[in-house]
Amino acid sequence: MYTRKGTPDSEMEAACKTETPTLEPSSATQLPEGTNCLACSEDGRYLSLGHCQGLSVWCASSLICAAEWLQDRVEITSIQMTRMAETAYLLGTVDDMGVARVFAYHCEDIHLLHVINIMENINERSICLTFEVSEGGDYGAASISCNGALWLEVYHFPLEAWLKELEMALAQKQHSNSSGDVDMKWSPVAMVIEIKPLQISAGAAADGPLEVVQTMDFLTHCLALDVDTSCSRRAFNTDVGETKETNESPRRCTHHFLLPCGPNPGERKAKSQPAGLPVAVCVWWSGSHNLLQYLLQKAPKNKPGRLFICPEMNQLYDHKHLFKNMLPVVKSSCLLFEADVEAMPDVLWPNAKKILCSAVSRCTHYIAVGLHDGLVCVWDRKSASPLSVVPVSVTDSPFSKMQFVDDWPVSADDSQTFTSAEVHLLVRCKGGAIHAVTTGRGTRSCTVQLTERPKHSGDLLTVTASVPFLQSLSLVVQRNGKMFLQDVVNKTTVCLLIPPTSHLVAAPCNPVYALNTKLRALLIKAGDQDPSCSSSSQGGSQSQLLIFHFGESDIIKQYIVTPPVSPQQQETWSCVTLEESCDLYLQQRALSVDERNKAIAQTWRQLQETAETQQSCSQLESSRK
Numbered sequence: 001m002y003t004r005k006g007t008p009d010s011e012m013e014a015a016c017k018t019e020t021p022t023l024e025p026s027s028a029t030q031l032p033e034g035t036n037c038l039a040c041s042e043d044g045r046y047l048s049l050g051h052c053q054g055l056s057v058w059c060a061s062s063l064i065c066a067a068e069w070l071q072d073r074v075e076i077t078s079i080q081m082t083r084m085a086e087t088a089y090l091l092g093t094v095d096d097m098g099v100a101r102v103f104a105y106h107c108e109d110i111h112l113l114h115v116i117n118i119m120e121n122i123n124e125r126s127i128c129l130t131f132e133v134s135e136g137g138d139y140g141a142a143s144i145s146c147n148g149a150l151w152l153e154v155y156h157f158p159l160e161a162w163l164k165e166l167e168m169a170l171a172q173k174q175h176s177n178s179s180g181d182v183d184m185k186w187s188p189v190a191m192v193i194e195i196k197p198l199q200i201s202a203g204a205a206a207d208g209p210l211e212v213v214q215t216m217d218f219l220t221h222c223l224a225l226d227v228d229t230s231c232s233r234r235a236f237n238t239d240v241g242e243t244k245e246t247n248e249s250p251r252r253c254t255h256h257f258l259l260p261c262g263p264n265p266g267e268r269k270a271k272s273q274p275a276g277l278p279v280a281v282c283v284w285w286s287g288s289h290n291l292l293q294y295l296l297q298k299a300p301k302n303k304p305g306r307l308f309i310c311p312e313m314n315q316l317y318d319h320k321h322l323f324k325n326m327l328p329v330v331k332s333s334c335l336l337f338e339a340d341v342e343a344m345p346d347v348l349w350p351n352a353k354k355i356l357c358s359a360v361s362r363c364t365h366y367i368a369v370g371l372h373d374g375l376v377c378v379w380d381r382k383s384a385s386p387l388s389v390v391p392v393s394v395t396d397s398p399f400s401k402m403q404f405v406d407d408w409p410v411s412a413d414d415s416q417t418f419t420s421a422e423v424h425l426l427v428r429c430k431g432g433a434i435h436a437v438t439t440g441r442g443t444r445s446c447t448v449q450l451t452e453r454p455k456h457s458g459d460l461l462t463v464t465a466s467v468p469f470l471q472s473l474s475l476v477v478q479r480n481g482k483m484f485l486q487d488v489v490n491k492t493t494v495c496l497l498i499p500p501t502s503h504l505v506a507a508p509c510n511p512v513y514a515l516n517t518k519l520r521a522l523l524i525k526a527g528d529q530d531p532s533c534s535s536s537s538q539g540g541s542q543s544q545l546l547i548f549h550f551g552e553s554d555i556i557k558q559y560i561v562t563p564p565v566s567p568q569q570q571e572t573w574s575c576v577t578l579e580e581s582c583d584l585y586l587q588q589r590a591l592s593v594d595e596r597n598k599a600i601a602q603t604w605r606q607l608q609e610t611a612e613t614q615q616s617c618s619q620l621e622s623s624r625k
Helices: 008-017 158-178 209-212 216-238 326-330 579-593 594-624
Strands: 028-031 037-041 047-050 054-059 063-071 076-083 088-094 101-104 110-115 125-132 139-148 149-156 189-193 254-258 280-285 292-296 305-310 315-318 336-337 347-350 355-360 366-371 375-380 385-391 399-404 423-429 433-439 446-451 461-466 473-478 483-487 494-495 501-505 511-514 521-527 545-549
Touching: 028 110, 037 076, 037 511, 037 521, 047 088, 047 254, 063 101, 063 110, 076 125, 088 125, 088 336, 101 125, 101 158, 110 158, 139 254, 149 254, 149 280, 216 292, 216 347, 254 355, 254 501, 280 355, 292 355, 292 545, 315 545, 366 399, 366 423, 375 423, 375 433, 385 433, 399 461
Parallel strands: 355 399
Antiparallel strands: 028 545, 037 047, 047 054, 054 063, 076 088, 088 101, 101 110, 125 139, 139 149, 149 189, 254 280, 280 292, 292 347, 305 315, 305 336, 355 366, 366 375, 375 385, 399 423, 423 433, 433 446, 461 473, 473 483, 483 494, 501 521, 511 521, 521 545
């Protein structure tokens, strides 16, 4: 609980002096004891809460508890909710002991479907660091840590079987008139892929005969560079008497689910799959330069990988990447054997600098990475090439977080330009500064600094979240508990969000909040009553949930837009063959021919003007000489 220096009354007076509108919560309700997290479903109907004795599901409109799952000594610290059917919702949770669970909410009942990491041996206890369920509930990804090792596990959930079993459980409960949970054996979860940091020899890109080095695949070379960089840092620490284990944090994994997008490798079957079903997962490890894509296709059973061993070089090679290009003399000396191999990435996006943060657009067509030395690279999955590389003048601190902004206003000048590939990003630095990046193919990249680095620690930003139903507005929460809506285009504060005088924002360094897109509301946890408030009651120390309805404010109504359609609900573009991809590309080129001709003519005019100016300057200098 962070106590801010100013009181809500003083902030209200300051806001009035600066003529900044204020918005107070329209309603509030008491939260369960020890509420640590909350999440809204995509349709806005339900709100899920994790607390110190389990979890509960509330109706979002009435704020009445619909169901709860309680268990002693189970404190839920992370929760996610997604709709898997019309009346069924999937919940993914992580507790304070690092155990991940999958629940289902169906007809006012919560059922425990699966435990991700069950502790069988206390000496080999696995801890779940993060757990994410894809929208729609088809897949789940958990980063697991055990005895210093870290890896990512991706699961496929049997939704159809679970829905049938939920209906059976409901029928059994109604038949027996029992109020407790029905004993049901739920269908098992299948692990699709296990991803570990690849162990590539640091000298793999330079060792061996010249002929073999020339045939070394680009994938192995890029991965070896990452390992070589890690070894260099470890050697430096060893020289000064320090070890990697005590001075370097373990490698963390960041992942994103990817939807079908064009004729990328392995996505040719996407057309036969339901729209919105993820087909791949994008992964990068801390300290790495590379983005790695793995397809979500479970390998056939009893078909291990085929490796080749060359006795002369004492190396193992994957037949897909190297053996087909080996010289005949090298092939003849290799021995073929069957073995289980680690999952290898299907697509690799190399970057010049170390990756610090990443984000994926809502349609997952674009992947943005924030790199060291202030570089922002946006990758286009359709063309499998960089959309743009933008340098951002960062002098105070490196990047810490980035996100796409979907509802960026289009000016009158831009409405006549073909900007279908234009993207907008918000990039936050560790020092607190925020930059807006606009880039795209065929457009000039632009960077604007929205906020400077705060002078006081209390003004540091803890939350900068784009509000999907408010055009170009971002929710900002500071460490001192101050909340406001910021216009990222005009760089102005649109509205201050003022909690009641009896409460403050709970844990503003890590606030518990959720945005309800359908109800156009912000739900945020308010902490214990302010001790300095004279209206404090004796038993009023229970946390409350504050609800700010943005649709009720006249100041904010002008920014309200229709929320974008979920990528899982819209038809996802996918081409089965390269010919179809080329046809679509040519169609887009034909539709944009007028705009491109105008842009070319304008560029030629600028070049002529620049040439005439330089020629005039040269003639003037010659006449002076």
